[in-house]
Amino acid sequence: MSASLRLAGISLSFGGIKALDELSLTVEPGTVHVVIGPNGAGKSSCFNVISGHYRPDAGSVLFGDTDLTRLPAHEIARCGVGRAFQNIALSGHETVLDNLMVARHRLTRSGFIATSLGLPRARCEERAHRERVVEIAGFVGLGDKLGMPAEVLAYGDRKRVELARALCSEPEILLLDEPAAGMPPHEKWDIARLVLDVRDALGISVLLVEHDMPLVMAIADRITVLDFGRRIADGTPAQIRRSDAVVTAYLGSSRANRSASGTPRTPWGTTP
Structure with a gap:
């Protein structure tokens, strides 16, 4: 089984804008860990730091006992980190x-x-x-x-080829950036099943960014929620569903979180 991936206190700035602000998270071996958040929350920056395309201002990225923080992208790939x-x-x-x-x-x-x-x-x-x-x-x-x-x-x-190419590098952990984006519903669920097969049949950990909330809730073992580069929630899908901070980040104030009939709204498309 693969090692754990740990981000500890990662900060990243572009000029005066903080893309990541003391971000910490752990991807446990053999799990599907999903990173979600509103547009501009820092999800892609997080992936780029892990894969070596960005170098953080502070903090560390550890894969097992290997410190990836200052390694170039090709060396990180050699350590077993694949990305689509x-x-x-x-x-x-x-x-x-x-x-x-x-x-x-x-x-x-x-x-x-x-x-x-x-x-x-x-x-x-x-x-x-x-x-x-x-x-x-x-x-x-x-x-x-x-x-x-x-x-x-x-x-x-073509999206499957992108994913297969990442698998062909024989990774121990696979980073997937919106693998179901732009797909019709039936193909999205095919990709969701494939992600679970990667975890279950190949024993590969998966770190995933995805905007489709029903899909996220169906396949995630754990979810980390970002907003303005900070982690605002981390837990199981059930715990994230109950998080007021997550609902506020996606939908705004509690008054805005109700439909015209007064029914509570959620980011997941259904009432709790």
């Missing part, structure tokens, strides 16, 4: 297989010369990588699309 981005960044003219093989680069041991000369050891290693990529593609539902150019795939399948 919200904006799809695939090579459109390349096949799904080739897009996924890119993620195996950090796991390749054969040198440039051995690979260029097609030495037996290099050929054997590439064959093993391809077999693993085919296996992962089947796991995410892309087994029949490996030979297709990424640009001809439907939007939902």
